[in-house]
Amino acid sequence: MDLGIDLGTANTVVSDPRRGIVFDEPSVMMLAQGARRPRVLAVGREAADLLGRAPSGFVAVRPLHDGVVTDLETARLYLRAVLQRAGRHAWTPTRAVIGVTADSSPLENRALVEAAEEAGIRPVTALDNAVAGAVGCGLDPLERRVHMVVDVGGGTAEAVAFCFGGVLAHRTAKVGGDQMTVAVARYLREQHQLHVGELEAERVKILAGAGAGAGDSEPVVVQGRDGVSGRARLATVPAAELAAAVRPVVGDVLRTLTACLDDLPPQGLADVLAEGMLVFGGGSLVHGFADELERELGLPVKLAEEPLTCVAEGAARALRNRPLLAAYGRG
């Protein structure tokens, strides 16, 4: 079995070149703390549904923190449970490419590869999320022309420029979709005197993004608690207002992109100015994101067709591209 794995801080996506996307759920698992070793009770969406209502003795754990594995045993248990849910039997020989962040260290990559090997995957190759996403969108990272891609995840945004088998420049901002959620909640509190929880703020942010094609003033109905009376209340907020609320976070991403562009040699910059940049990851779906980048940077910005799954799809496709893995593989 061949698999491409995008093990993100927020979501895990697994792609099988023959069957398509076989797992696409939140990166969380619920464990029962047994006398000897922890037992996996639920993984992905089922585990996320238990958050905040798990009985005592159950603990929710995430396999990654800030994009890297911090506990080998947790990562191994998690990957094994995900593979089982993805339809892999314990005896099925499985090889995989797993996405990693561009600024992860060799030690951090080694930890992820080891966890995957212990979960029964062999061989495992780590590949930059940016390169995998580019492959998933049909770009060829081995050609001589420089491509630049931007992956906006939950807690980080990464800009990477590459060509001919090597990375020319990469920059990371420690902000992403989760900071946009926080910005939406703060905006509603300050401008509409409406207190909303994190889940409602995220729902509203996603809904506003989904209406992006329907015009700037498509309103979104928000449910919260009135800041003065404390009673439940609804508010109707135009999507454009929510785009304005997340603009400071988009500004942080923009500064990172500008720095990455500044790092490029003149001919590389010329390639990017002519071709534009490709954006993907959940955070890139927020209302007005690609338009704002295009306006501020003055170059074409293209949103991936499948921004949430292109990294896993590209990783799966890369498995059959030996020259690509030889050039960009990281462990």
Ligand SMILES: Nc1ncnc2c1ncn2[C@@H]1O[C@H](COP(=O)(O)OP(=O)(O)OP(=O)(O)O)[C@@H](O)[C@H]1O
């Ligand atoms: N349609 C949408 N509109 C706006 N934001 C969205 C949408 N879908 C997902 N997001 C946001 O995208 C973020 C998660 O993105 P993604 O799944 O790419 O992250 P990840 O790869 O797991 O994280 P990381 O790259 O930080 O490890 C969350 O903040 C989520 O709220």
